[in-house]
Amino acid sequence: MGRVSTLTTEKEVLLSLRDLEITFGKFVAVQDVNFDIYKGETFSLVGESGSGKTTIGRAVLGINPTSNGTITFEGQQINGGLKGKAKHELERKIQMIFQDPTASLNERATVDYIISEGLYNYGLFENEEDRINKVRTMLEEVGLLPEQLYRYPHEFSGGQRQRIGIARALIMKPDLVVADEPISALDVSIRAQVLNLLKKFQRESQLTYLFIAHDLSVVRFISDRIAVIRSGRIVELAETEELFRHPIHPYTQSLLSAVPVPDPQIARHIKPIVYDPTQHHYETDKPKFVELLPGHFVYCNAPEEAAYRKQLAAEGKTQA
Template sequence: MAIIKTKKKGRSLFPEHGPKAENGKEILLSVKDIDITFGSGDTAVRAVTDASFDIYKGETFSLVGESGSGKTTIGRAVIRVNPLAAGEIQYKGVRISGKIPHALDREVIRNVQMVFQDPAASLNERATVDYIISEGLYNFGLFENEADRVQKVERMIHDVGLLPEHLTRYPHEFSGGQRQRIGIARAMVMEPELVVADEPISALDVSIRAQVLNLMKKFQKEKGVTYLFIAHDLSVVRFISDRIGVIYKGRIVEVAEAEELFNFPLHPYTHSLISAIPIPDPQLEKNKVQYIYDPAIHDYSTDKPEFVDIGHDHWIYGNKAEIEKYKALREKGEPVKAVNIISPEETEKFAKARKTTEEAQAKKVAKDLEEFLQAPPRDTGSIWYTLVSFFLPILGLIGGAVFKHFHYKRNARSCFKGAIRGFIVLGVILALFLLLLILAVI
């Protein structure tokens, strides 16, 4: 029999509204200069470095970047799973990172929910859908009586596009898209103000993704929920986001409104991400030249980089010289061309050049493989040949010549290498001896 709890009507530890930004919007969540480190000492790995951004109430803020860039790490820090090494996270102006009172921790759990990437792994296989959705209601007493709880669960299961009879089933009886709907229902039944959606559609079929995204946008419109949407697919992010933050190797490199970012991808990494978006036309995709980001283009040895606003609510990471260049590009007002489509003739030219390079590489690999297969079985190039030749260089030269004559190339190379080094050391010793002898005579 279910344990029925009475809904607790206490005063919230959070203010009704968060602080106002310079543009007049209410800041719901503020991430300020956070570092996240795993491990300690020499084995410590810094997953996130000096990351900062604000999320306004009612918007969808997307955090994009390649796998391993630190997106999920930040999302898990927001729900207090990953501790911070530096910086702080504020919710409505109240610090929620680090050590906080138990009552405040419960309010964070109540107000900030998460939708996980893998719908199969994030649901308890031994629990019914009814219990999975009701668990938060039980833990926080968010219902008046059993009838009220059932009504809330049934209303929520209907809102996510499932049926009341599904409540008695188990997660393994559902498809991936249906399981993700259950995960969304579990989060939304708590009536959160902020939902961290960690790549909620990446594990789903393409045909199901639009349905899940439309479902999330419906909840946002009806309930005013705010999303931190974590993703790596910019083609999806563009159409659901109000603002986008780009992260590279744990550092936020650019933040701007969605259309602003796509029209003016100023940071080279953002440029490369946008250029990687597939073009539906196969001929254009074939003629597309993808921009490849190389971190070596930045020289931060003397001119240290900063994360600054260059206007138009467009934040970017760079040193003074780069910031001036980015500002000049933005003030021109001409959209930055992120994708370069070349003519079929140029495509054919590039294809021939690539084919020539690949053929040359293939010939070299084949030659190396042939040499390896033709080498005698004992031609190992052992380090012992190098050591013996080092101490007995004359013997090493003789041995190397013999090995070379019988096509033992690796052994000959080891002998010659040790003999040369041995002669160099003997030469240095002899030179020092002669120098000391001269000094003694003088």
């Protein structure tokens, strides 16, 4: 990943991935993935379907085994066989909000049981009254009513179901939440409500999010930093506004050119950039993750790095 950026050396690293590789049989789904997530931030992993972003999220949760590299959480390596009490405690500290609010909730369980399941598993309540109070409070915090506690998932809309999923994750008081496309299955009118809800909990509880998405316009609203992933490799990583203002990698430029613009007068003058992977020649000059601007990393080889730096110099940007 190169040297640590001077922009981030004072922040506390909560999750660190180094040289991560994930394989399924002979197929390499993810390789050479390196990034840190800092406590209290929203770090977004953005890419097209099949790029490997969900695979990485599931590896952090211990669902997908890794074939190489390390995943370190709160200073402890968590991939490669945590067992017993350590694994049990880790599962409480890292929670997940799933993409599909229809498939992720048990249709035969009441909302009360769905939200309480983690409390039961970890003994996170003093008595029955305390448990009910915790669940009612959490239900109200996600914008649902206490009288809905004993209803079943099929009685709720998609947005309401996702709020139940959020409540189920956050009642565990996790340190890290992996949010896997949490709004992609929702109506556009509901998406902003759910994103605002996630930001509210982050402000109040210093939550840290690994936010997985395919829509750059969505992650711009919620993210502190963004990593763009393609074919199992991260090609660019930067702070959110920096990435939107100065995309360097051609693939990132292509994704940004496809973001819809609400003003039709402006939109008609925007030409989409078509990414051509054959423009990279990595047969002899192998690529690596290079910090070109402070905190701004790009996957490139030596000739590409020289060209990028020349362009940055022409634009008067202070390079790392």
